[in-house]
Amino acid sequence: MSNPQNLRYTRDHEWLTEAADGVATVGITAHAASALGDVVYAQLPEVGAAVTAGSPCGELESTKAISDIYAPVSGEVTEVNQAVVDDPELVNSAPFEGGWLFRVRVDTDAEPGELLSAEEYTAFTEQ
Amino acid sequence: MSDTPRVTALDAVHRALGATMTDFAGWSMPLRYGSERAEHQAVRNAVGLFDLSHMGEIAVTGPGAAALLDHALVGRLSAVRLGRARYTMICEAGGGILDDLIVYRLADEEFLVVANAANAERVLLALRERGTAFEAEVRDDRDAYALIAVQGPAAAGVLGRLTDPAGLAGLRYYASLRAEVAGRSVLVARTGYTGEDGFELFCAPDDAEPLWAALTEAGAGDGLVPCGLACRDTLRLEAGMPLYGHELTERTTPFDAGLGRVVKFDKEGDFVGRAALERAAERAVSDPPRVLVGLVCEERRVPRAGYPVLAADGSTVGEVTSGAPSPTLGRPIAMAYVDAAHAAPGTGGVAVDIRGTAVPHEVVALPFYRRQD
Known part of the structure; x- marks a missing residue:
């Protein structure tokens, strides 16, 4: 699955939409979902929680492994994807769409994390 | 390597x-x-x-092949009939499990020993070392x-x-x-x-x-x-089958793993580990150490190997050896060694410490799944 052009990416394999009205959507990439295997449990941050760019804010558990979710930007969580909590397999089947994880009101004053373009991220995963 | x-x-x-x-x-x-x-x-x-x-094949052949295996392994391989196979183990002199094996009798004087990939080399060496007094050849057939x-x-x-x-x-x-x-x-x-x-x-x-x-x-x-x-x-x-490195280790005897039935004391001659295994068999009856049990959980988080098993008072009474989300049961399952007092199926109050949270689990009999036919 190719990495959508309209998203930005982290080296921790999260993706982030452009903020609309200051709120951006976060998920993990198809590459990360494939490496994890079937996701069976998603622990997402609480609505209202403050997250910090580059720091863990939740976890995804698959058959074989537990993996931290890293916040790609700093801000306040405004919404979590209840569909993924109920059916974690969405992360595998639609990582860039229905498998999104949470939305965050981006703190524009905070130190921004390093974000990659689709080309840069693709090159990173092919290293 | x-x-x-x-x-x-x-x-x-x-x-x-x-x-x-x-x-x-x-x-x-x-x-x-x-x-x-x-x-x-x-x-x-x-x-x-x-x-x-990746599994490790070792051929044992010759007039003394059956006697060699009776001496080197805990089972009575001389009793295995032509064309049949046997699940067995190779133990240290101290009774600890070196590997679990399937041994196929291919001919009267020809056996195929199948070892786990990670243990194949040391099983090969142990068979050669234990087999010097027997009229038999131990051959590394992994590449065959x-x-x-x-x-x-x-x-x-x-x-x-x-x-x-x-x-x-x-x-x-x-x-x-x-x-x-x-x-x-x-x-x-x-x-x-x-x-x-x-x-x-x-x-x-x-x-x-x-x-x-x-x-x-x-x-x-x-x-x-x-x-x-x-x-x-x-x-x-x-299916409740043990995996070497998880349920079976050098620190476990077959009796600790609830698999004492693979040890045949009533075979001719001495075998490596006999004395220690006789003591382990007695202990399993009189003063059982931890017992291998099944655990099931209603939540989604998965108990993993190494996680502590807790009693109601929070004390550690065991350790998970294998855990995974069970596709058949639709919930997490695990095997764990648990103190005998907490090992009976249906025992309440047992929890697994999943990364700092005591998650309730039910003790169940193994296996979790048995095919119907």
């Missing part, structure tokens, strides 16, 4: 299928081809195809075989299209026969590690690709899929 993992005769096939590969016991092996849950369900409901060429498993309720039907179906129908569980499969000479064994009916095909490495292709084609209408090691682990866990 070099750092570069060994590849099996089917490596190119796995890569063409887009497998996610993993390094396992010095081998590059397929972890999964797509979804490990789908692969698991295929084996439970239809049929799956596995490359198990590739191993393909066909597992699942449709396995007999699929394999029956490629070989004499009468021979297959007469092949009992834990038995083997030499047969032509898709025109290749194969040792066909009715054994497996999935809890389903199935077969393991020991073949020449050069025959592995054509056999894999023939099985794939023969099983297409039955929903045959290639299966990786990830689902092999969840399949064996549901």
Whole structure:
């Protein structure tokens, strides 16, 4: 699955939409979902929680492994994807769409994390 | 052992299928081809195809072969009839398990010992060391075989299209026969590690690709899929089968693992580990150490190997050895060694410490899954 052009990416394999009205959507990439295997449990941050760019804010558990979710930007969580909590397999089947994880009101004053373009991220995963 | 993992005769096939590969016991092996849950369900409901060429084959031959194995292993291999197989173990003098094995009797004076990949070298060395006084040869046959498993309720039907179906129908569980499969000479064994009916095909490495292709084609209408090691682990866990390095270790005796039945004290002559195992057998009755139990959980978080098992008062009463989300049960399952006082099925108040949270679990009898037929 190719990495959508309209998203930005982290080296921790999260993706982030452009903020609309200051709120951006976060998920993990198809590459990360494939490496994890079937996701069976998603622990997402609480609505209202403050997250910090580059720091863990939740976890995804698959058959074989537990993996931290890293916040790609700093801000306040405004919404979590209840569909993924109920059916974690969405992360595998639609990582860039229905498998999104949470939305965050981006703190524009905070130190921004390093974000990659689709080309840069693709090159990173092919290293 | 070099750092570069060994590849099996089917490596190119796995890569063409887009497998996610993993390094396992010095081998590059397929972890999964797509979804490990789908692969698991295929084996439970239809049929799956596995490359198990990492397993370690050791031939023991000669007039003293049976006596050598009776001395070196805890089982009575001299009693195994021609064409049959036996699950057994090799123990240290102190009783600790060096490996669990399947031993096939291929002829009166010829046995095939199949060891776990990670232990094959030390099993080979132990057999040679223990076998010096016997008129028998211990031969490293790891490079002589590739191993393909066909597992699942449709396995007999699929394999029956490629070989004499009468021979297959007469092949009992834990038995083997030499047969032509898709025109290749194969040792066909009715054994497996999935809890389903199935077969393991020991073949020449050069025959592995054509056999894999023939099985794939023969099983297409039955929903045959290639299966990786990830689902092999969840399949064996549901079936309550121990895995070396998890339930079985050098620090465990067969009696600790609830598998004392594999130790045959009533065989002729001494065998390595006898004295220590006799003491372990007594202790298992009079003062049992921890007991291997099943745990099931209503939540989604998965108990993993090494996580502590807690009693109601928060004290540690055991440790998880294997855990996974069970595709068949739809919830996490685990095997754990638990103090005897908390080991009875139905024992309440037991929890697993999952990364700092005490998550309630129910103690259940093993296995978690038993096939109906």
